[in-house]
Amino acid sequence: MMKKFLASALSAAMLLGLLAGCGGGSTSTPGSTSTPDASSADGGSGAENVIKIGVFEPFTGDSASGGNKEYLGMQYANSVTPTVEVGGVEYTVELVPSDNGSTTDKAMTAASQLVSEGVSMVLGSYGSGVSIAAGPTFGSAGIPAIGVTCTNPNVTAGNDYYFRICFLDPFQGTVLANFAMDKFDAQVAYCLGETGNEYDQGLISYFEQAFTAAGGQVIKAFYPTNNSDFNSYLTQAQQAGADVIFTPVSIAYATQIISQAASLGVDIPILGSDTLDDNKVLEAAKDTDIQLYVSTFYQEGGNPEFDEGFKEYINTADGALEANGGNDTISAVSAMGYDAYNVALEAIKAAGSVDPAAIKAALWDVTYDGVSGHIAFDDVNGDAVRDTAYIKHSTNDGVSWELETVQTVS
Amino acid sequence: MIQEKKSKKGAAAGLILAAVLLILVVVLENLSALLGNAVPSFLLPTSQLFVVLKKGAVYSLVAVSMNLLNGFTGLFSLGQAGFMLLGAYTYAILTVPMSAKETVYYLYGGSAVPFSLPDLFGGADTPSGLILGVALAILLGGCVAALFAFLIGLPVLRLKSDYLAIATLGFAEIIRAVFQWQPLGPITNGANMITQIPTFNNFNITDANGTVILRLSTFFPFLVAILCIAIIVMLINSSYGRAFKAIREDEIAAEAMGINLAKHKMLSFCISSFFAGVGGALFAMFVNNAQAKVYTSTMTYEILLIVVIGGIGSISGSCIATFLYVACSEWWLRFLDNTMQFSSPSAPERTTFIVVFAVVVVLAAALLIWRERRGRGVFWKQALVALLAVALLAWITWFALSGQTKVPLLRTGFRMVVFSVIIMIVVLFFRRGMLGDKELTDILFSRRKAVGKEAAQ
């Protein structure tokens, strides 16, 4: 018994040692891909003029691929503009990443991790569910957050502290429904989403609303989490005589669906949402006859200067190529991450202070011309005023998209 | 006679410990308000410490409820996440404020539940609405979980060991699917999470301007968890508890002694599920939402892990293990997810890192070698641990001498790798868990007794 007690005491001591290790490690710089300048700039982290911006992203779990790419855009923006002038004093911007693991129960602890680090504002997250779950934590700490690509209406509704720079699902669902009608004369749409995923379900129901309002018919199917067999669903879609398949799902599922559709020889066009704008998806569609269309925030070539600089960053920065999924195709989420960082800097400049409350007050009036278009916030929820979505299709060469059309909804 | 004395002493000690804990939590949380900014940063209200404490309180209740079933009754059930889900959803459905129903159930045009418990008692802003509404919702969460446990228990409790485990695991999965089913959307909000429910933060007492004057957000989960655990402990020390233990030791013998197996198993199953449901409701409060996707078998495994690490059949073991587990995974190891770059080879942080690393390696190795001082094949185990420790020390020495400023390997995901390695080490070297089937109080008292004996001699 004595030995048990001693053992527990010793193990507690060991863990306390680790705690101390945590204290010792307080000089950590963000992320795996910090450039040499960023880290040397951080060398003076003991110095006083540092403003911390939290990065709330999924680095593990289902949405990790998107989270990494979004963060990459922010890191690039950080390497381009590493400082900000606040009230005449130059501050170094430090990005503090926190991994929300793509799940709503870890989102809360990841968010409070950022709060405890004393960040002035937060960017993120990729994925709406985690953003909704973390909203109250940022709200009660009085820290403003800018949603980068979380498109669900509930992220900002009822939360004063959450802003966002992307379009919303009602808009995106309508755009895609209109596109399906215009381009393919679609009468029957087969919608496939993940059970229990806020994002999929929301988007599908907005798509359904718009599509049935225009006289179409919708068949919905949901697969359970961790499912990998989509053959039955795809065959079912074929049998039902669907004109389009609408599948706004996470990247890992999208790659499965596309490669299985290819081997089944599905010749129905597949429509996806912004999540499918990812080079892993392109890779899966490589050398197949799949017709894949996605709606998104940015199309490569929209801003050549950004494209060039960002590609160079991906190819040179430590670990960036790996985080981008192995090649230098630019994802729209990276462009959005880049814009979000710059919007954050604009807000800090406008506030003239590093105080979260001041930044939040200043955010309402911030406008910024980013690589993904003009960004301004509405007065109701702090949503971006956006009326354009890019629709592009895969060229099936494994690395590139081609712009199909730019859709607007009045 | 001795047994009784011991348990009385234990009860008194437990009571004192609980009271001290509660006071400590309130003081800790309000220290920054009392002393201003003089407190160290980990005591600020935004600190990760309080997140860990809250989650620890919630999880320790669930862990203890699982221990009641697996450790004290010997029923191997893996349905805990399912019962937590029931509790969480019951709580969330009943407490969404009327004003928020439209936004929360936005896909279904409002909720089919035309009332909200806190609103019935005057709204979540008033003390009565908050305390009565929330308490009632939590209680109902537990009751719903217990009711389902009863229904599930009727067919499956006849099954033995692993078959029972897989059947309960299956029921948890079925419950999850039902709650994600679209046609139930007006009640369960389909797959979407139910948000805007009263959380722990609502228990902070604010003045007219909305400034917090007394923080009780950590106190509340502790209070509920301690109350529930106290009830479980009393149950275990009652005649029912002795019957449970008899069933654990030997079902046939227990039956021969006149214990009604079916009745006692069902009782244990329902009570355990009740507290898992209460834990689920608290968990929903902790994460600010209820979503079925979260309550997977992974969560059950996590809790089982905690129970076994703490010691099967030890309440205090479960509690201690919970806090260590939560703190380790959510707080202490988080720095491993980020690259660590020191400004120069002579930076004081770098020295601290090296020293701490070396100390941790030496301490851990010493502990492990000392644990394995008896039994067969000990030499090889000790040699292996020593070898690993020496290798790690050699690396840190090299790192110290080479003047490198960047710690290798650290990037996203490394935290979980290290965490799983720590778990494996604990599992392999602490076979019966940290406390075995002893309680903390037993260990403390027996130690004092031993000391007393020595003094007498």
Place this chain on the structure above:
Amino acid sequence: MELLISTLLFGISVGGQYALIAIGYTMVYGILRLINFAHGDVFMVAGLIGIYSTSLLTALLSNIMGAEAAAMAAVPLSLLLVLVLTVALGFCIERVAYKPLRSAPRMSVMISAIGVSYLLQNTATYITAAQPTNYPPLPFLGDTVEIAGTSIKWVVLVTPFLVLALVIVLTQLINHTKIGMAMRAVAKDFETSQLMGIKINSVISMTFVIGSALAAVGSMLYFTTYPTIVPTSGAMPGLKAFVAAVFGGIGSIPGAVIGAFLIGICENFVKILPFEGATTFVDAFTFALLIIILVFKPTGLFGEKATDKV
């Protein structure tokens, strides 16, 4: 009709893949009474090894020979490598994580299995940087063929036959070789067989070797059909296979195989049931089926009746 045929074909194929994993579960359980939770993750790791070894070998070999020939040669070599490394992994897991706990309470061993499963998943997340990775297309197996109006990969058609062949070999091994006899003896009575001079440790290691080898073959078939691998890819097939093993009566190899085929076919038919949200219940249905079977036949379809010893 076409829908029914293709559903049946896919059901049989996925059932066969579950069967290969389920055998690993059932054999380990039969001998150690241990639910080897890490088995599904071993399966996932086998898939990852396949990806990394193919790309590595292609790069290596293209230095020696032409790129075309390298790609041709890399695949069979990497499959061999997958088999060897997976077997080594299974063996090591048993030696490091289970063997030291042989005298510990059963729950501890199972926790050790859960710990290994955590470790494998988290390490996979770390190594792949949490990006989904695509399995390389295998020659022939990955090609498509037109059957009953739907195009189907060869692997779907080959799987059931391959599985049956492997099961026959395995049953021969267990019924007619010395090590097979030792396995049966150990499964029957652990202590007594030890007294009879059976080297328990080598028998157990052999069980893990066979289980891992079958999981490796299963991973090749499975990931050719469903080519995306994420760190949790092994969790669902693992759980399904385990359910299949329990369904058929855990400890019984024919039971596991039949259970796996049944579950594979049933789950595919549930997906096309014509009521709203039927697809939500795919996994739930599997478990419901299991519970019904267990309630009526508490030890599964082919399980031996457990007798209580006083």
